[in-house]
Amino acid sequence: MFTxxxxxxxxxxxxxxxxxxxNVLGPQHGYGIARRIEQISGDKLFVNQGTLYPVLLRLxxxxxxxxxxxxxxxxxxxxxxxxxxxxxxxxxxEKRDWEQTAAIIARFFEVKAEDLA
Amino acid sequence: xxxxxxxxxxxxxxxxxxxxxxxxxxxxxxxVAREAEANIQAGMSEEEARRRARMKLGATEAIRExxxxxxxxxLLECLVQDTRFSLRQMRxxxxxxxVVVLTMALGIAATTTMFTVVYSTxxxxxxxxxxxRIVAIHDTRIAGQSAGGLMTGPRFxxxxxxxxxxxxxxxxxxxxxxxxxxxxxxxxxxxxxxxAGFWDVFDTAPMLGRVFNxxxxxxxxxxxxxxxxxxxxxxxGGDPNIIGQQxxxxxxTATIVGVMPQGFSAPGGADLWHAAQFxxxxxxxxxxxxxxxxxxxxxxxxxxxxxxxxxxxxxIGEQLRKEYPSSDGAWRxxxxxxxxxxxxxxxxxxxxxxxxxxxxxxxxxxxxxxLLLSRATTRQRExxxxxxxxxxGRRVAFQIFVESxxxxxxxxxxxxxxxxxxxxxxxxxxxxILGRPGTIHLDGIVIGVALLISVATGTAFGVIPVLETRxxxxxxxxxxxxxxxxxxxxxWLRSVLVGVQVGLSLVLLxxxxxxxxxLWNLMKQPLGFEPEHLLTVRVLLPWDTTPxxxxxxxxxxxxxIENLPGVEAVGQISSPPVTDFHVHGxxxxxxxxxxxxxxxxxxxxxxxAGNLLVAIxxxxxxxxxxxAADQVSTVPPVLVNEALVRxxxxxxxxxxxxxxxxxxxxxxxxxxxxxxxxSGAIAAEPGPAVYWPANTNGxxxxxxxxxxxxxxxxxxKSIREQVYQADPRQSVGEIETMDQLLSxxxxxxxxxxxxxASFAGIALLLACVGIYGVVSHFAAQxxxxxxxxxxxxxxxxxxxxxxxxxxxxxxxxxxxxxxVVSLAANRLLRSQxxxxxxxxxxxxxxxxxxxxxxxxxxxxxxxxxxxxxxPMEALRAE
Numbered sequence: 002m003f004t005x006x007x008x009x010x011x012x013x014x015x016x017x018x019x020x021x022x023x024n025v026l027g028p029q030h031g032y033g034i035a036r037r038i039e040q041i042s043g044d045k046l047f048v049n050q051g052t053l054y055p056v057l058l059r060l061x062x063x064x065x066x067x068x069x070x071x072x073x074x075x076x077x078x079x080x081x082x083x084x085x086x087x088x089x090x091x092x093x094x095e096k097r098d099w100e101q102t103a104a105i106i107a108r109f110f111e112v113k114a115e116d117l118a
Numbered sequence: 119x120x121x122x123x124x125x126x127x128x129x130x131x132x133x134x135x136x137x138x139x140x141x142x143x144x145x146x147x148x149x150v151a152r153e154a155e156a157n158i159q160a161g162m163s164e165e166e167a168r169r170r171a172r173m174k175l176g177a178t179e180a181i182r183e184x185x186x187x188x189x190x191x192x193l194l195e196c197l198v199q200d201t202r203f204s205l206r207q208m209r210x211x212x213x214x215x216x217v218v219v220l221t222m223a224l225g226i227a228a229t230t231t232m233f234t235v236v237y238s239t240x241x242x243x244x245x246x247x248x249x250x251r252i253v254a255i256h257d258t259r260i261a262g263q264s265a266g267g268l269m270t271g272p273r274f275x276x277x278x279x280x281x282x283x284x285x286x287x288x289x290x291x292x293x294x295x296x297x298x299x300x301x302x303x304x305x306x307x308x309x310x311x312x313x314a315g316f317w318d319v320f321d322t323a324p325m326l327g328r329v330f331n332x333x334x335x336x337x338x339x340x341x342x343x344x345x346x347x348x349x350x351x352x353x354x355g356g357d358p359n360i361i362g363q364q365x366x367x368x369x370x371t372a373t374i375v376g377v378m379p380q381g382f383s384a385p386g387g388a389d390l391w392h393a394a395q396f397x398x399x400x401x402x403x404x405x406x407x408x409x410x411x412x413x414x415x416x417x418x419x420x421x422x423x424x425x426x427x428x429x430x431x432x433x434i435g436e437q438l439r440k441e442y443p444s445s446d447g448a449w450r451x452x453x454x455x456x457x458x459x460x461x462x463x464x465x466x467x468x469x470x471x472x473x474x475x476x477x478x479x480x481x482x483x484x485x486x487x488x489l490l491l492s493r494a495t496t497r498q499r500e501x502x503x504x505x506x507x508x509x510x511g512r513r514v515a516f517q518i519f520v521e522s523x524x525x526x527x528x529x530x531x532x533x534x535x536x537x538x539x540x541x542x543x544x545x546x547x548x549x550x551i552l553g554r555p556g557t558i559h560l561d562g563i564v565i566g567v568a569l570l571i572s573v574a575t576g577t578a579f580g581v582i583p584v585l586e587t588r589x590x591x592x593x594x595x596x597x598x599x600x601x602x603x604x605x606x607x608x609x610w611l612r613s614v615l616v617g618v619q620v621g622l623s624l625v626l627l628x629x630x631x632x633x634x635x636x637l638w639n640l641m642k643q644p645l646g647f648e649p650e651h652l653l654t655v656r657v658l659l660p661w662d663t664t665p666x667x668x669x670x671x672x673x674x675x676x677x678x679i680e681n682l683p684g685v686e687a688v689g690q691i692s693s694p695p696v697t698d699f700h701v702h703g704x705x706x707x708x709x710x711x712x713x714x715x716x717x718x719x720x721x722x723x724x725x726x727a728g729n730l731l732v733a734i735x736x737x738x739x740x741x742x743x744x745x746a747a748d749q750v751s752t753v754p755p756v757l758v759n760e761a762l763v764r765x766x767x768x769x770x771x772x773x774x775x776x777x778x779x780x781x782x783x784x785x786x787x788x789x790x791x792x793x794x795x796x797s798g799a800i801a802a803e804p805g806p807a808v809y810w811p812a813n814t815n816g817x818x819x820x821x822x823x824x825x826x827x828x829x830x831x832x833x834x835k836s837i838r839e840q841v842y843q844a845d846p847r848q849s850v851g852e853i854e855t856m857d858q859l860l861s862x863x864x865x866x867x868x869x870x871x872x873x874x875a876s877f878a879g880i881a882l883l884l885a886c887v888g889i890y891g892v893v894s895h896f897a898a899q900x901x902x903x904x905x906x907x908x909x910x911x912x913x914x915x916x917x918x919x920x921x922x923x924x925x926x927x928x929x930x931x932x933x934x935x936x937x938v939v940s941l942a943a944n945r946l947l948r949s950q951x952x953x954x955x956x957x958x959x960x961x962x963x964x965x966x967x968x969x970x971x972x973x974x975x976x977x978x979x980x981x982x983x984x985x986x987x988x989p990m991e992a993l994r995a996e
Contacts, residue, residue: 031145032152049176050149054142055184062124079148
């Protein structure tokens with residue numbers, strides 16, 4: 002049913018993507034966030050878009066995002082998520098972590114056998 | 119912080135039951151609608167668009183579950199659910215619940231009560247500031263019997279002058295006197311004459327008024343009295359305006375200056391304290407044993423250890439031995455902590471009782487484990503069903519675990535309530551120092567420990583049925599018939615439990631029989647007197663009464679009591695047998711070599727008058743008793759006991775020989791039988807004793823020993839009246855029957871035996887219940903197998919034997935192990951035993967028989983019933 006190239010992302014990574022999306026786009030509803038993540042990752046990420054909502058709830062409980070009912074562009078009621086100050090900080094920290102990890106992993110992949118000799 | 123916040127939100131959601139279901143549904147609907155719109159714009163049909171959108175979203179139920187899990191606390195939620203379920207289960211089988219809870223409660227109650235006693239005495243700090251710095255200092259004879267650690271005044275003042283270890287030193291002597299308040303009748307009071315340092319050592323503020331100080335504690339200062347709380351209640355009804363009131367204490371005016379708080383009991387049983395008003399030259403050059411009547415305590419200076427203080431005391435003792443070889447040469451100082459001084463005697467008994475109660479708890483837990491295990495096997499189908507419906511193994515195990523812990527907790531709480539009652543009873547009725555008011559009480563720490571123990575045991579033994587459920591094979595358990603044949607799982611575990619239980623019961627039984635035998639040995643010892651129909655009456659005059667007045671008063675009272683109807687014989691003695699009273703004397707003898715500073719004889723001294731030997735029923739072996747003339751003689755004759763003759767004049771007749779004291783020769787006119795308990799402890803072999811005519815040395819405190827023809831209690835009132843008529847300023851102390859005193863003397867051994875015996879009884883009962891349950895369970899489980907076996911030709915007795923063997927093999931292994939453990943463990947009892955060895959084989963055999971008989975019954979009943987099974991019925995049963 003689904004192609005095997007799609008990856009079910011870990012919730013931590015998904016949370017980071019959510020934070021970054023809200024940071025770039027400003028307040029968004031769930032669908033908007035899902036859509037955006039899908040666009041950027043090139044349709045390669047989500048198995049189930051619904052898994053986004055438990056992650057949003059957790060971020061809200063942690064105080065990284067706030068949410069409220071609002072009206073969307075075509076006058077429909079939707080729940081909008083907004084990054085809080087704590088969310089900004091969290092994003093910065095996570096980003097640094099991620100970059101560090103990525104850099105280390107990248108260096109490992111660059112290493113050739115003769116370098117280790 | 120983040121995690122805590124989140125936890126709090128989730129906890130709030132859980133508690134308020136608030137759910138975001140509505141919000142999630144709206145959001146998901148909105149999501150699908152938007153996705154569908156996008157799909158339609160991409161050219162799909164409306165139906166197809168919605169289908170694709172839903173697929174992309176994923177399984178709504180799964181998302182909702184996940185969302186829900188984020189929202190609340192799944193583990194806690196499980197716990198709440200499981201608790202509700204378990205409570206429902208308990209209500210559904212009240213019999214099972216009751217048995218488990220009661221069994222646990224018994225174990226917990228016994229252990230908690232014993233632990234309370236041990237904690238209150240051996241662990242909790244004593245009720246004085248920095249009580250670990252308080253040291254009891256005893257005067258100890260280097261070789262031979264001491265005088266209960268009591269010290270002479272001069273030696274105390276030498277310590278006070280020479281020590282480098284104590285910041286303050288207390289000296290006090292017990293005294294009994296007559297207190298008259300206003301126009302009230304005279305009251306007999308027990309008091310302590312103490313120095314001012316006493317209050318520094320024990321360092322406790324009075325509840326009312328003040329304590330006496332150095333200015334009150336000088337000779338001829340106005341007399342001051344500090345009341346104990348019980349004394350204040352008994353003598354003055356707790357009158358709050360008591361401070362400053364004047365009373366007559368032994369006919370001298372004294373002022374009440376303070377009342378101590380309720381828990382202050384140093385020494386125990388004192389109604390009041392008054393200043394001793396000692397003067398260091400009160401005693402002149404005399405340092406002899408006649409002064410040995412003081413208790414001494416010291417408070418260590420900061421940073422000084424007990425060992426350092428002891429070294430300091432050794433140094434002083436050595437100096438005194440050199441300076442006063444004749445009086446101090448045979449003595450040294452020893453010291454111990456206040457706790458050792460108070461509770462050292464009972465420590466080993468308490469530890470034994472605590473271990474016994476722990477064994478009982480273990481047996482109770484094993485029984486509970488057995489019950490839980492039986493239930494787990496009967497619930498295999500339920501477990502299998504739940505597993506089949508999708509519960510994870512862990513989830514089922516968790517639920518069963520919660521059930522075990524809940525049962526244990528219920529048992530624990532019931533046990534603690536029971537322990538609360540038991541401790542109240544114990545606090546009021548324990549013998550000796552343990553029974554002092556305020557000593558024993560249940561507190562938060564003990565309750566906490568008890569709860570912890572019950573949860574820990576519940577957890578440990580709750581694991582057993584959990585292990586059982588993990589083995590459940592879904593298909594076979596659901597097919598139910600599978601358990602028909604062969605031993606089902608868990609049986610080996612049950613056998614082990616039976617073995618352990620039987621073994622532990624044996625350990626308790628052997629302990630109980632050893633202690634019982636000791637008690638019996640103690641009580642059947644020849645006493646050397648006849649305790650029945652014998653009344654002891656405490657009477658004492660002020661200590662400074664002239665010897666003449668003393669003699670007249672006691673002669674008068676002797677006459678009056680003799681004339682009362684129902685009285686057979688009356689005598690007087692300075693202290694009756696089995697009371698804790700020490701007066702030791704040293705003598706030379708005309709038939710023994712005399713060495714300077716080393717008296718040949720050290721013996722208990724008792725002053726007697728009246729018709730004492732006849733009154734207490736002690737036989738006169740040879741010679742004669744004292745006459746009226748002996749009581750007024752200036753060089754009075756003496757009586758000695760058999761032990762003295764046996765020890766110091768094995769061949770030969772002592773009559774006509776002399777004891778030498780201070781250069782005077784006192785003729786031995788008679789030999790009396792040994793009286794047990796003459797120096798307090800009934801377990802001690804009677805040592806040498808010398809009896810003096812009481813009126814020759816003005817002994818002002820005496821007991822009347824009254825042998826009666828009627829029940830002795832009936833005479834108490836008329837005796838009090840006679841004393842009042844003889845001297846209205848005079849009080850009468852305790853009036854007790856000798857039977858009562860004897861029973862007090864064996865109270866600790868009796869308590870040990872009674873407690874361990876009741877533990878052993880309960881253990882035996884539990885073991886029987888456990889074994890009965892196990893055999894019944896085997897039989898029920900294997901009804902079909904029995905049918906098959908019988909159909910194949912097994913006889914009824916074959917079937918019975920099968921089950922008996924099943925239990926008796928582990929039981930026999932348990933008994934063998936229990937015997938070995940008993941042999942090792944009962945060494946702990948040695949200090950509590952009297953006249954019996956801890957490896958007495960007779961008692962082991964007896965215990966084995968006592969244990970085996972009910973066990974056999976418990977095994978045979980269900981086994982025989984199993985043998986009576988009708989084969990056809992058994993086969994049809996399923």
